């Protein structure tokens with residue numbers, strides 16, 4: 586019998602430079618950044634583990650430290666939220682919102 590090993594991950598320690606450059610870090614300090622629900626509660630699923638009935642997404646899929654991304658602790662990866670959406674209409678909405686926010690963030694930094 587094999588045992589699943591969950592990689593250790595300390596929140597705030599990810600070094601995904603591409604995600605940080607393009608999307609920025611999630612602001613969790615103020616009321617806007619206050620996280621109430623876990624991603625799985627709103628339908629998000631890890632794109633790798635979504636079909637695995639032994640994986641509980643409420644326990645394994647988390648908000649990443651980067652905007653518009655979710656972190657699966659089993660994969661130890663930050664996935665774009667749009668890849669984790671429950672349906673195509675939601676995925677398209679999330680994608681366009683992500684692009685819109687990235688452009689606005691880029692303009693603020695110039």
Ligand SMILES: [Zn+2]
Nearest residue numbers: 631634657660
């Ligand atoms: Zn996963």
